[in-house]
Amino acid sequence: GQNIDQPTEMTATEGAIVQINCTYQTSGFNGLFWYQQHAGEAPTFLSYNVLDGLEEKGRFSSFLSRSKGYSYLLLKELQMKDSASYLCAVMDSNYQLIWGAGTKLIIKP
């Protein structure tokens, strides 16, 4: 079956760095997405990786290793507004998104 694994919850301190991991096993691979979802709001797109390596976008970076079925989202200079759930999703061979359950990130002052 298809599976996406990510930690349920993480806690970090304002101003620090946090890395959220995602491992996947899917039928084919057509890219990996990270979304941010604040409580009670819509998921919003953060990043897309289809080739191995690191994609940097401001304070957020996303890494992909296709051979290991592994990605991480790196958040730097954490701010209180970064408290949210972070969703990892893989597009399989049918171009269907397979979603992880999300990682709830709690930022403490």
Next chain:
Amino acid sequence: ETGVTQTPRHLVMGMTNKKSLKCEQHLGHNAMYWYKQSAKKPLELMFVYSLEERVENNSVPSRFSPECPNSSHLFLHLHTLQPEDSALYLCASSRMTSGDYNEQFFGPGTRLTVL
């Protein structure tokens, strides 16, 4: 209006009621999706429409009935629901259903409670 909108934002209904959820996208996209989001579970894809034709139905119970009258509007008709159907229902759209960098844009969701 911009992006993807959904109405109502909150809905409480009894098991014998009939109600409909509405989604509208203002992005010129050709594909629309219904997802169910339950607490601490992955997003569950329910239905996919591409150019107003249904292309995916992930074994969803018949008490959920989708309708896509045009590429900008999507409905989810609800009938004889069960308490376990209580969840956040998210609508999303994308340029197409396939191809690289096919980012999905989400609406704010409808929080459904079935009594």
